[in-house]
Amino acid sequence: MQVDVFNEIQDPRPWQEGHEGARIAEALEQARLADSLGYGCWWQVEHHGAEEFSLSSAPELLLAAISQQTSRIRLGHSAVLAPANFNHPIRIAERAAVLDHLSGGRVELGLTRSTGPEWRLFGIDPADVRRQTQQAFEMIPRMWTSERFSHSSEDFEIRDVPIVPKPLQRPHPPLWQAAASPASFEEAGRRGVGVLGTTIWESAERVRRMIALYRDAAAACTDPVGARVNDQVAFFTFVHCAETDEQAVRNGAVAAAAWYTVKALTFFEAGDAFAATVRHQQELLDAPDGGGLTGDFLRAEAATTTGPTTAQQVIARVLEGDDVPDGEIFEALNEQDSLIVGSPETCRRKMRTYADLGIDRLMTFHQVGGIKHEDVLTSLRLIGDLIPEFA
Numbered sequence: 001m002q003v004d005v006f007n008e009i010q011d012p013r014p015w016q017e018g019h020e021g022a023r024i025a026e027a028l029e030q031a032r033l034a035d036s037l038g039y040g041c042w043w044q045v046e047h048h049g050a051e052e053f054s055l056s057s058a059p060e061l062l063l064a065a066i067s068q069q070t071s072r073i074r075l076g077h078s079a080v081l082a083p084a085n086f087n088h089p090i091r092i093a094e095r096a097a098v099l100d101h102l103s104g105g106r107v108e109l110g111l112t113r114s115t116g117p118e119w120r121l122f123g124i125d126p127a128d129v130r131r132q133t134q135q136a137f138e139m140i141p142r143m144w145t146s147e148r149f150s151h152s153s154e155d156f157e158i159r160d161v162p163i164v165p166k167p168l169q170r171p172h173p174p175l176w177q178a179a180a181s182p183a184s185f186e187e188a189g190r191r192g193v194g195v196l197g198t199t200i201w202e203s204a205e206r207v208r209r210m211i212a213l214y215r216d217a218a219a220a221c222t223d224p225v226g227a228r229v230n231d232q233v234a235f236f237t238f239v240h241c242a243e244t245d246e247q248a249v250r251n252g253a254v255a256a257a258a259w260y261t262v263k264a265l266t267f268f269e270a271g272d273a274f275a276a277t278v279r280h281q282q283e284l285l286d287a288p289d290g291g292g293l294t295g296d297f298l299r300a301e302a303a304t305t306t307g308p309t310t311a312q313q314v315i316a317r318v319l320e321g322d323d324v325p326d327g328e329i330f331e332a333l334n335e336q337d338s339l340i341v342g343s344p345e346t347c348r349r350k351m352r353t354y355a356d357l358g359i360d361r362l363m364t365f366h367q368v369g370g371i372k373h374e375d376v377l378t379s380l381r382l383i384g385d386l387i388p389e390f391a
Helices: 019-037 059-069 089-102 116-121 126-145 182-191 204-219 245-250 253-267 270-286 292-304 310-319 326-335 344-357 373-384
Strands: 002-007 041-044 074-081 107-112 149-152 157-161 175-178 194-198 233-241 340-342 361-365
Touching: 002 019, 019 041, 019 059, 019 373, 041 059, 041 107, 041 361, 059 074, 059 089, 074 089, 074 175, 089 107, 089 126, 107 126, 107 194, 116 126, 126 149, 126 175, 175 182, 182 194, 182 204, 182 292, 194 204, 204 233, 204 292, 204 344, 233 253, 233 344, 233 373, 245 253, 245 340, 253 270, 253 310, 253 326, 270 292, 310 326, 340 344, 344 361, 344 373
Parallel strands: 002 041, 002 361, 041 074, 074 107, 107 175, 175 194, 194 233, 233 340, 233 361
Antiparallel strands: 149 157
């Protein structure tokens, strides 16, 4: 299991003069440290209108800066928002190729659909996002590997255009898809791209089953969108390591995990997103062919589920607007091994759980909520000492 870093540039209140520049500078320092410690890849999100939840509205610029201040760590978009009003496929291909040259061939490119708040901000019709994301996955690798590129559809009319530069990596950088539902995991596998998921709100057992779903779909992929299948599984989760379990709590890990949970569920309008996911899953279950691998997954899950977990109950209360105490949120997530928080020994044990699930890349999410920059650096160092054990 490779150990990576996941970053959103979080900027929680209260704010002081120059707070935005300070957070960006801290991210650069954290990336330089991660590079020196042997982390595999630095993954940077793309969000818009996220305020304190994320300053990462131009990840390609931050990754370009990191490329000039590091020498080994790979640089991942996790992920570029793919509908065309966010990022035209030509611009995605061009920017990623330039970054690949600037970094000496270290780019990994993820794509995703995004969610309702960002669709509204950019005037995107939800009915268009699946179709345009699929086209982006199909078009970008061809732009990178064809001398001249053409594509005709209801969304794009591109005729015999040279898309330059081509990436340094040949045939092209690895492709990934950010995914949160079983259907998205199957979708990524069938496209032949790596999958980027989160364990923060998922039990280890459900992660295991979603990995199996993805593996089955990837194994059946005979026509990948890229030049070859990238059959890797990556998951991110909140990680905070300190000298002792007690020190990790004193550093604010409990409050940070709760802050992230509430902010993420609010920003992504998770209640509406959950309802849309349920509707899509029901469509798969009702499909004449049974809904493929995802339909099989959902039927098996329904047959074995005995009721909502403690974590699911807590998340439901947050979505309903309840003021759930920080400690209760943390304990519910920690109970199902959704978080990696504590001493090096505690973190080692929890990381081993993920490695045993068959995760290829653990994207460790250190800079969360109000945890101080100095404590983030310490956490990166302590987890860095464990990297060789999982290589």
